[in-house]
Amino acid sequence: MSQRTFSVILLPTSECNVACDYCFEKKEPHRLSTLLIPLLTQRLLDHLEQKGIEECEIYWQGGEAMIMGPAWFADAGGAMNRAAAARGRRFTHFLQTNLVSYSPAWDEVLHGMFGGSLGTSMDFPNVHRKLFKGGAEAYTALWTRRLGEARAAGIKVGVIAVLHQASLDAGPARFYSYYADELGLDDFQVNTPFPGGPANQVEGGFALDTAALAEFLGGLFDVWMERGYNEGVSLGPFDALIDHFTGNPARLPCIWKENCSNQFISVDSRGTVAQCDCWVTSYPDYFFGNIFQEPDLTRMLSTSRARREFVERPRHLVEHEDCLSCRFLSICHGGCPVRTYSALGTMLAKDPYCEVYKVVFARAETHARTLLRRRVVAQRAALTTPAA
Ligand code: SF4
Ligand code: SF4
Ligand code: SF4
Missing domain, CATH: 3.20.20.70 (Aldolase class I)
Structure with a gap:
C-alpha cells in the first residue's frame, strides 16, 4: 500500500x-x-x-x-x-x-x-x-x-x-x-x-x-x-x-x-x-x-x-514565468495558488511573494552550509583526536 x-x-x-x-x-x-x-x-x-x-x-x-x-x-x-x-x-x-x-x-x-x-x-x-x-x-x-x-x-x-x-x-x-x-x-x-x-x-x-x-x-x-x-x-x-x-x-x-x-x-x-x-x-x-x-x-x-487549473498550474508557470530559470524551483514550485489568486485575480502566475521566498531560501542555504561545514570539522576532529 x-x-x-x-x-x-x-x-x-x-x-x-x-x-x-x-x-x-x-x-x-x-x-x-x-x-x-x-x-x-x-x-x-x-x-x-x-x-x-x-x-x-x-x-x-x-x-x-x-x-x-x-x-x-x-x-x-x-x-x-x-x-x-x-x-x-x-x-x-x-x-x-x-x-x-x-x-x-x-x-x-x-x-x-x-x-x-x-x-x-x-x-x-x-x-x-x-x-x-x-x-x-x-x-x-x-x-x-x-x-x-x-x-x-x-x-x-x-x-x-x-x-x-x-x-x-x-x-x-x-x-x-x-x-x-x-x-x-x-x-x-x-x-x-x-x-x-x-x-x-x-x-x-x-x-x-x-x-x-x-x-x-x-x-x-x-x-x-x-x-x-x-x-x-x-x-x-x-x-x-x-x-x-x-x-x-x-x-x-x-x-x-x-x-x-x-x-x-x-x-x-x-x-x-x-x-x-x-x-x-x-x-x-x-x-x-x-x-x-x-x-x-x-x-x-x-x-x-475548477481543480484542473490547480493541477496544471506548475506546468503553466515553467512555460510562462521565469520559474524554470530559478535555482529554487525544486523547493518552491511557484508558490501558493491562493496567495497568487487573491493578489492578481488568477492563479496562473507565480506567487507575488516570489522575491521574499528567494531571500528566505538563500538565507536557509547559507545557514545550512555553515551547519554542514561545522559538522565536517567536528567529524574530522573526532577522527584525529587520539583515544585516551
Ligand atoms: S522563487 Fe519565484 S521564480 Fe523561483 S520558483 Fe518560486 S515563484 Fe518561481
Ligand atoms: S494555502 Fe495555498 S498552497 Fe496551501 S493548500 Fe491553499 S492554495 Fe494550496
Ligand atoms: S475571526 Fe476569523 S480569523 Fe479570527 S479566529 Fe475567527 S475564523 Fe479565525
Missing part, C-alpha cells in the same frame, strides 16, 4: 466567537451534523481505498472549531476512527483553534483524539485579533491565560503568527523574543498574509511591502539560528528549510509543495469541497463539488474543471 498521506482541512462550522480584522470567513451559523459524519467518512475512505492511501490527516479548523464542543468531537472522532480501522486505514486528527473557549472539559478529547497537542494563532504585536467586547488587548489577555491553562494541563501548543505591518515595525529580535522568551514557546511559525475574499480587494491595508517583509524574515531567520536552533526551538518554515538544505527529510509547508492539489482538499460544514480553507470560504467559482451530493470523491476530483 502507498505510504502517501492525504490531508483534509475539515471545517465543522464557519461560526466564530471572535472578530479578527483580517478574517476571510463568511461566518454562517451552520454546523456539521454528527448524523452526516458516517457519510463523510465513507466518502473519504472510499477515496483512500481507490488511491491506495493508508493514512488521512484531518485538520479540524473553523470558523472556530471549539464552538462544536468536546462531546461533539469525541463522537465524530470515535465514529471516524472506528470506520477507518474496519477498512484498514487510519485518520490522524489535528485541531486549530483560537483557544478562547478552551476549558478543562476539553482535556480528555485533546489528549485522546488529538494526541495531546493543538495549534493556535497569535500575532505580535496583536492589533488585529479582537474579542467582540474589549478589542485586541482583551483578546491577548484572554488568549495568554488560555495558553497557560492548556499547557498546565500537559497539552503541547503550536502557535501560528500572521505577519502584518506592526510586526515588521517591531523588528525580528522583539518578535522572536515575544514567542520564545515571553510566552516560552518552543514551536511556532510565521505565515505570510493574504487577503481572502474577492481578488484584488486588499482590505484594511494588510498588503506588506515585499522588500520590507523579506528583510524582516531574513533577520528573523538569523535571530532564530543564533538563539533558538541549538536550544530546540522550532520556528517554521525555517526549520523545514534547514532540514531541506542539509539533506534531511523536510516537512515543507503547503505553499512550497510540488502541487498542493496532490495532497489537500477542504470540506466545509455543508459538504462543499475545494482546495483548502481559503478557497472553500472565499471563491465559489473554484468549488470542486459537494461530498454529500456526489457519491464518488475520486471521480469528483479527477473531473472537476
Whole structure:
C-alpha cells in the first residue's frame, strides 16, 4: 500500500466567537451534523481505498472549531476512527483553534483524539485579533491565560503568527523574543498574509511591502539560528528549510509543495469541497463539488474543471514565468495558488511573494552550509583526536 498521506482541512462550522480584522470567513451559523459524519467518512475512505492511501490527516479548523464542543468531537472522532480501522486505514486528527473557549472539559478529547497537542494563532504585536467586547488587548489577555491553562494541563501548543505591518515595525529580535522568551514557546511559525475574499480587494491595508517583509524574515531567520536552533526551538518554515538544505527529510509547508492539489482538499460544514480553507470560504467559482451530493470523491476530483487549473498550474508557470530559470524551483514550485489568486485575480502566475521566498531560501542555504561545514570539522576532529 502507498505510504502517501492525504490531508483534509475539515471545517465543522464557519461560526466564530471572535472578530479578527483580517478574517476571510463568511461566518454562517451552520454546523456539521454528527448524523452526516458516517457519510463523510465513507466518502473519504472510499477515496483512500481507490488511491491506495493508508493514512488521512484531518485538520479540524473553523470558523472556530471549539464552538462544536468536546462531546461533539469525541463522537465524530470515535465514529471516524472506528470506520477507518474496519477498512484498514487510519485518520490522524489535528485541531486549530483560537483557544478562547478552551476549558478543562476539553482535556480528555485533546489528549485522546488529538494526541495531546493543538495549534493556535497569535500575532505580535496583536492589533488585529479582537474579542467582540474589549478589542485586541482583551483578546491577548484572554488568549495568554488560555495558553497557560492548556499547557498546565500537559497539552503541547503550536502557535501560528500572521505577519502584518506592526510586526515588521517591531523588528525580528522583539518578535522572536515575544514567542520564545515571553510566552516560552518552543514551536511556532510565521505565515505570510493574504487577503481572502474577492481578488484584488486588499482590505484594511494588510498588503506588506515585499522588500520590507523579506528583510524582516531574513533577520528573523538569523535571530532564530543564533538563539533558538541549538536550544530546540522550532520556528517554521525555517526549520523545514534547514532540514531541506542539509539533506534531511523536510516537512515543507503547503505553499512550497510540488502541487498542493496532490495532497489537500477542504470540506466545509455543508459538504462543499475545494482546495483548502481559503478557497472553500472565499471563491465559489473554484468549488470542486459537494461530498454529500456526489457519491464518488475520486471521480469528483479527477473531473472537476475548477481543480484542473490547480493541477496544471506548475506546468503553466515553467512555460510562462521565469520559474524554470530559478535555482529554487525544486523547493518552491511557484508558490501558493491562493496567495497568487487573491493578489492578481488568477492563479496562473507565480506567487507575488516570489522575491521574499528567494531571500528566505538563500538565507536557509547559507545557514545550512555553515551547519554542514561545522559538522565536517567536528567529524574530522573526532577522527584525529587520539583515544585516551
Ligand atoms: S479566529 Fe479565525 S475564523 Fe475567527 S475571526 Fe479570527 S480569523 Fe476569523
Ligand atoms: S492554495 Fe495555498 S494555502 Fe491553499 S493548500 Fe494550496 S498552497 Fe496551501
Ligand atoms: S522563487 Fe519565484 S521564480 Fe523561483 S520558483 Fe518560486 S515563484 Fe518561481
